[in-house]
Amino acid sequence: MFAKxxxxxxxxxVALISLAASAGAGTYSWAITYQPEAPKELR
Incomplete structure (x- = not known):
């Protein structure tokens, strides 16, 4: 019972970590794609 x-x-x-990682990657790519005035080190 406890093992299950x-x-x-x-x-x-694991599901929460993968969800957070995909959300973070989506936010990161959105910031790179739609904010051309962002600092170069973010690219």
Missing amino acids: FRMFAVMLV
């Missing part, structure tokens, strides 16, 4: 719950918790954490 732990496996579910691990899967939940």
